[in-house]
Amino acid sequence: xxxxxxxxxxxxxxxxxxxxxxxxxxxxxxxxxxxxxxxxxxxxxxxxxxxxxxxxxxxxxxxxxxxxxxxxxxxxxxxxxxxxxxxxxxxxxxxxxxxxxxxxxxxxxxxxxxxxxxxxxxxxxxxxxxxxxxxxxxxxxxxxxxxxxxxxxxxxxxxxxxxxxxxxxxxxxxxxxxxxxxxxxxxxxxxxxxxxxxxxxxxxxxxxxxxxxxxxxxxxxxxxxxxxxxxxxxxxxxxxxxxxxxxxxxxxxxxxxxxxxxxxxxxxxxxxxxxxxxxxxxxxxxxxxxxxxxxxxxxxx
Amino acid sequence: xxxxxxxxxxxxxxxxxxxxxxxxxxxxxxxxxxxxxxxxxxxxxxxxxxxxxxxxxxxxxxxxxxxxxxxxxxxxxxxxxxxxxxxxxxxxxxxxxxxxxxxxxxxxxxxxxxxxxxxxxxxxxxxxxxxxxxxxxxxxxxxxxxxxxxxxxxxxxxxxxxxxxxxxxxxxxxxxxxxxxxxxxxxxxxxxxxxxxxxxxxxxxxxxxxxxxxxxxxxxxxxxxxxxxxxxxxxxxxxxxxxxxxxxxxxxxxxxxxxxxxxxxxxxxxxxxxxxxxxxxxxxxxxxxxxxxxxxxxxxxxxxxxxxxxxxxxxxxxxxxxxxxxxxxxxxxxxxxxxxxxxxxxxxxxxxxxxxxxxxxxxxxxxxxxxxxxxxxxxxxxxxxxxxxxxxxxxxxxxxxxxxxxxxxxxxxxxxxxxxxxxxxxxxxxxxxxxxxxxxxxxxxxxxxxxxxxxxxxxxxxxxxxxxxxxxxxxxxxxxxxxxxxxxxxxxxxxxxxxxxxxxxxxxxxxxxxxxxxxxxxxxxxxxxxxxxxxxxxxxxxxxxxxxxxxxxxxxxxxxxxxxxxxxxxxxxxxxxxxxxxxxxxxxxxxxxxxxxxxxx
Numbered sequence: 001x002x003x004x005x006x007x008x009x010x011x012x013x014x015x016x017x018x019x020x021x022x023x024x025x026x027x028x029x030x031x032x033x034x035x036x037x038x039x040x041x042x043x044x045x046x047x048x049x050x051x052x053x054x055x056x057x058x059x060x061x062x063x064x065x066x067x068x069x070x071x072x073x074x075x076x077x078x079x080x081x082x083x084x085x086x087x088x089x090x091x092x093x094x095x096x097x098x099x100x101x102x103x104x105x106x107x108x109x110x111x112x113x114x115x116x117x118x119x120x121x122x123x124x125x126x127x128x129x130x131x132x133x134x135x136x137x138x139x140x141x142x143x144x145x146x147x148x149x150x151x152x153x154x155x156x157x158x159x160x161x162x163x164x165x166x167x168x169x170x171x172x173x174x175x176x177x178x179x180x181x182x183x184x185x186x187x188x189x190x191x192x193x194x195x196x197x198x199x200x201x202x203x204x205x206x207x208x209x210x211x212x213x214x215x216x217x218x219x220x221x222x223x224x225x226x227x228x229x230x231x232x233x234x235x236x237x238x239x240x241x242x243x244x245x246x247x248x249x250x251x252x253x254x255x256x257x258x259x260x261x262x263x264x265x266x267x268x269x270x271x272x273x274x275x276x277x278x279x280x281x282x283x284x285x286x287x288x289x290x291x292x293x294x295x296x297x298x299x300x301x
Numbered sequence: 302x303x304x305x306x307x308x309x310x311x312x313x314x315x316x317x318x319x320x321x322x323x324x325x326x327x328x329x330x331x332x333x334x335x336x337x338x339x340x341x342x343x344x345x346x347x348x349x350x351x352x353x354x355x356x357x358x359x360x361x362x363x364x365x366x367x368x369x370x371x372x373x374x375x376x377x378x379x380x381x382x383x384x385x386x387x388x389x390x391x392x393x394x395x396x397x398x399x400x401x402x403x404x405x406x407x408x409x410x411x412x413x414x415x416x417x418x419x420x421x422x423x424x425x426x427x428x429x430x431x432x433x434x435x436x437x438x439x440x441x442x443x444x445x446x447x448x449x450x451x452x453x454x455x456x457x458x459x460x461x462x463x464x465x466x467x468x469x470x471x472x473x474x475x476x477x478x479x480x481x482x483x484x485x486x487x488x489x490x491x492x493x494x495x496x497x498x499x500x501x502x503x504x505x506x507x508x509x510x511x512x513x514x515x516x517x518x519x520x521x522x523x524x525x526x527x528x529x530x531x532x533x534x535x536x537x538x539x540x541x542x543x544x545x546x547x548x549x550x551x552x553x554x555x556x557x558x559x560x561x562x563x564x565x566x567x568x569x570x571x572x573x574x575x576x577x578x579x580x581x582x583x584x585x586x587x588x589x590x591x592x593x594x595x596x597x598x599x600x601x602x603x604x605x606x607x608x609x610x611x612x613x614x615x616x617x618x619x620x621x622x623x624x625x626x627x628x629x630x631x632x633x634x635x636x637x638x639x640x641x642x643x644x645x646x647x648x649x650x651x652x653x654x655x656x657x658x659x660x661x662x663x664x665x666x667x668x669x670x671x672x673x674x675x676x677x678x679x680x681x682x683x684x685x686x687x688x689x690x691x692x693x694x695x696x697x698x699x700x701x702x703x704x705x706x707x708x709x710x711x712x713x714x715x716x717x718x719x720x721x722x723x724x725x726x727x728x729x730x731x732x733x734x735x736x737x738x739x740x741x742x743x744x745x746x747x748x749x750x751x752x753x754x755x756x757x758x759x760x761x762x763x764x765x766x767x768x769x770x771x772x773x774x775x776x777x778x779x780x781x782x783x784x785x786x787x788x789x790x791x792x793x794x795x796x797x798x799x800x801x802x803x804x805x806x807x808x809x810x811x812x813x814x815x816x817x818x819x820x821x822x823x824x825x826x827x828x829x830x831x832x833x834x835x836x837x838x839x840x841x842x843x844x845x846x847x848x849x850x851x852x853x854x855x856x857x858x859x860x861x862x863x864x865x866x867x868x869x870x871x872x873x874x875x876x877x878x879x880x881x882x883x884x885x886x887x888x889x890x891x892x893x894x895x896x897x898x899x900x901x902x
Contacts, residue, residue, distance in 0.1 A: 060564055060573030064484065067544050125568070130454040130481045168430050172420065179418035183344065187333055191347050191369065194333070198344035201418035210435035266430065273432045280439040285446035292454035296482040299459065300502035301509075301552065 031153065033105035042109035046116040053120045062123035064131065065297075072121035076114060077290060080138070083111050084283055108149060115142055130296055134289040141282045148275040159268040162261060171262050175205055178255040185251055188244040193230065197248060200226040200255070205262060214274060216267040223259055227252040304329055304353070305406040306339060310413070323406070328354040331393060332366075339411060345394025353409070359385050361400065361407060454481055462505065475499070487565055488572035501565075508552055514559040522877045530557060533583045533591050562876070574885060577601065577860040580870040601859035602868045608850050611814035613637040620793055620804035631850070636843040640808040642789050643842035648672050650837075658699055666698050674830045681812075684823030685882070689810040692716045702785060705729060714785070719803045722786070723776050730772030735764040776803070814847055818873040819882050823890075 049072065058066040064073060086107045093100050118138050126132045166174070179201050186197040203222040212218050227249070234249045306322040306329075329338035334348040341350070347367050354362045364380040365371060372392035373381040383389045383400050385407045391398040395415035401408040416422045428434065458478040465475035479498045487495050494500045501513045515521065524530060534556060537545055548555070555561045562575040577600075585600035597607030609631050614624035617638040629635035648655050649672060656671035663669065668676055677695040679688045690696070693716060704726070705712035715721040779785045780792045780803045791806035798804070831837060833848035858864020871885040881887070 059576045059578060061567065063564075063567065065566075067547075125485050127483070127485055128481075129483055131484050133450075133454070133481075168426055172424060172426065172429075175420040176418070179420050183342070183417050186344050187335075187342055188348075189344070191367070194344040201344070201420075204419045206424070206429040210432060213432065213435060269430060270432045270435075274436070277432065277436045277439055277442070281442035281446050284443035285450055288447045288450035289454065292450060295455060296458070296479075297484075298551075299462075299505045300479070300482055300498055301506055 030101050030104040030108065031149070033101055038106045038109040042113040046113050049116055049120055063125060064121050064123055069121055069123060072117055076117045076121055077294070079110055079114055079117065080286065080290065083107055084287065108145070111142055111145055114138060130289060130292045134286065134293040137282055137286040137289050141279055141286055144275045144278040144282065148279060151271050151275065155268050155272055159265065162264045162268065171265065174258055175262065178251065178258055182248060182251045182255060185244060185247040189248065193245065196226045196229045200252065205259060210270070213266050213270040216263050218263065221259070223252060223256050227256055303406045305403060305408045307408055307410040309410065328352055339398070339409065341393055341396045341411070343394040343396050346396070350393060355407065356382070361385060363391060453478065458482060465499070483566065485566040486569040488567070489570060490572060491565060492569070506552070508554060509560050510554060511559045522879055524876050524878065529591070533587055535582050535586060571888065574869065574871060577869040603854060603858035603862045603864055606850060608632045609815055609847065611845065611847055612811065612816065613814070613845060614639065614809055617791065618807045619798055620800065620806055622807065624807070624809050631847060635845055637811065637845045639810065639842050640791060640806045641842040642791070645836040645839040662698055674836065680822060685821040686812050687822070689812065700789070719805055722779065723803060726776050726779065727772040730775065731769045733768070735761060735768055819875070819886060820873065821882065821886065
């Protein structure tokens with residue numbers, strides 16, 4: 001056991017050094033692209049909008065329906081359309097000034113600047129109407145995107161640490177190997193024990209709800225239940241190496257550890273994916289709400 | 302009589318390995334234990350699960366040993382008789398045993414059907430590791446939301462709008478779902494229209510027109526003739542002209558449309574006050590565009606407002622006529638010829654005879670140590686202005702017109718009727734003799750010498766025949782400058798201005814000097830009268846005691862200024878010309894907001 005831990009530590013330390021080398025040598029992610037060029041542009045844009053909002057005297061009060069409000073609204077809607085275009089643009093990878101990376105960098109920072117532009121467009125007038133619906137959807141899209149950036153920045157290293165250089169196929173294969181061994185070891189067991197063990201074999205390691213995945217919490221884990229049941233018998237008795245249950249106990253414990261790693265992996269992966277399940281449909285809903293918002297304004301002009 | 306046991310196993314690459322074993326026994330056992338004849342390495346199978354016995358050449362009996370059964374052709378059972386010629390399929394856990402016949406032997410083909418564990422089954426790695434299938438798909442959700450939003454917030458209101466009855470009741474809504482289009486609550490004044498968008502938004506894609514407003518506000522007076530307003534309006538700069546052209550491109554009315562000043566959907570409560578900028582846009586530099594205007598340029602009360610021009614009497618009226626009025630700037634210190642002689646200083650003094658008289662009458666009239674403004678000036682019911690001072694009510698307590706006392710009843714001259722006064726005095730002198738000297742009373746003997754010239758008899762009896770003529774002298778005295786009439790009024794003697802009798806110059810008391818602006822005394826209760834009207838220093842009734850612009854500016858500044866009371870145009874002026882208080886003031890009075898020290902328009 002001690003050797004295993006040591007080797008795991010060694011591997012993870014090696015992984016970290018590799019990553020650092022990779023980052024230093026070539027990698028310049030979309031967040032740092034071109035020395036934060038788009039972050040600077042978006043910041044300037046926000047400052048200009050905030051300053052003009054403060055300085056331009058719209059009477060009786062700031063409002064989406066003033067000339068300034070319409071200007072911000074037009075800028076906002078053009079930005080939203082362009083940001084949405086990333087969904088199409090991302091399917092073609094190109095290098096250079098208009099590279100996908102540059103585009104994504106701009107997408108992130110200009111998208112964040114919409115918080116300022118969109119909110120000042122409202123003049124802080126909110127209500128239960130299609131206009132605030134559009135704003136809320138916009139904020140939902142931005143915040144889900146922000147979550148996406150946060151997990152992209154934070155999780156890959158955790159994911160890599162957890163994987164410990166195993167591929168997903170290897171994880172699956174390890175699980176299968178574990179199951180085969182448990183299956184073989186459980187053959188001599190009496191019916192009741194065999195049933196308990198067989199439930200562990202029969203349970204889908206990829207089952208459970210999205211909630212289980214995201215929290216990494218599986219209260220109905222059959223392997224834990226099997227191990228607990230087996231422990232009731234093996235716990236109090238001495239391990240003399242003859243009882244097949246002892247072997248099953250060890251194997252189940254190893255499977256549980258394997259499952260733990262797999263579930264952490266699934267949890268991290270689902271965190272990296274889940275925001276898109278909000279970001280994408282909310283974007284499309286936003287386009288619909290934006291259409292309704294604009295048409296309704298002109299319909300009741 | 303034998304069983305032919307045929308075991309089919311699969312290699313990793315999917316090939317089948319078939320192994321035949323002949324068992325020469327009438328009964329064989331099935332179970333997970335290695336010593337069973339048919340050994341099924343299957344955790345769902347009991348170590349000793351079942352027996353298979355030959356009943357005769359063709360038939361076999363399958364029965365469970367324990368409580369765990371098996372399936373026979375898919376049906377769960379504990380015991381089953383099978384004819385081997387017709388065959389059957391038995392299920393033990395994840396294994397299938399197919400019963401058949403080959404020659405004289407009964408074949409039992411054993412095959413593992415289900416995978417050893419769930420993980421061992423075929424898995425699509427790209428899918429199982431992702432969230433796919435765990436959450437509603439992105440694409441279906443996107444479509445669902447797209448359609449839901451477009452239907453609920455666009456299709457439903459538009460279709461409902463186009464299908465609404467042509468002659469709809471304006472009080473109720475006939476458009477379903479358009480409430481969600483309202484960007485904010487209407488002001489209190491228009492709250493009743495909250496559910497009836499089409500009352501103002503009449504045609505689709507046409508902005509709200511003045512006609513919609515005027516269908517209710519028919520009595521809103523025009524500020525000035527439209528052509529004159531158009532001339533007066535400041536020409537926009539490059540930016541303004543651009544915005545105007547954009548607004549026109551999108552079909553906005555104006556400039557000068559109702560909605561340019563009266564903005565709606567800014568939330569429940571009071572409608573936002575129109576800022577002074579809207580007025581100053583024209584009035585700030587009005588003279589440069591309307592050279593013939595009589596109005597001074599004004600853009601801010603605190604910094605750019607012309608001096609007040611009250612309407613004053615520049616010439617007193619002739620008796621029976623009217624004074625001549627003119628608007629004159631307070632800067633040229635105009636006089637207001639009221640027709641009265643009234644020194645405020647004398648009446649407000651705290652030390653002279655007036656003050657002494659006030660103290661004498663304090664119990665009866667409610668005066669203080671000296672006269673105060675309120676002793677003569679009574680506010681109007683709304684508190685905005687003051688009623689004209691009334692001789693009988695406000696002056697007569699001191700300035701008595703009594704001239705006779707008959708048995709305790711006091712006879713007074715008729716105020717405001719000079720002819721009556723003359724007649725009363727004449728009648729008085731005709732009907733009464735001179736006062737008889739005491740010496741003429743009693744029964745005492747009178748000596749002749751007393752009839753001599755200059756003596757009592759001579760004086761009395763000489764006065765009796767001329768007594769009626771003495772009335773004319775009394776009349777002249779009454780109308781003289783120091784007389785009972787002339788001390789307050791300007792009087793013209795008989796013969797003047799072609800009149801036969803005595804005449805009094807008409808008195809006028811102005812109740813509202815500034816008719817273009819609104820002023821309410823009620824709103825200034827916190828101040829003393831003297832802080833604006835310097836009456837204690839005025840010695841003539843023609844002194845105009847109005848405070849000037851500078852005096853008002855000690856408290857009032859322009860909109861947004863730091864003055865004690867920041868004052869927009871609308872506090873004193875009405876855009877839609879009418880006689881009453883400006884709309885803003887009416888609203889504030891209704892809300893009781895004029896009782897605070899600091900007021901904002």
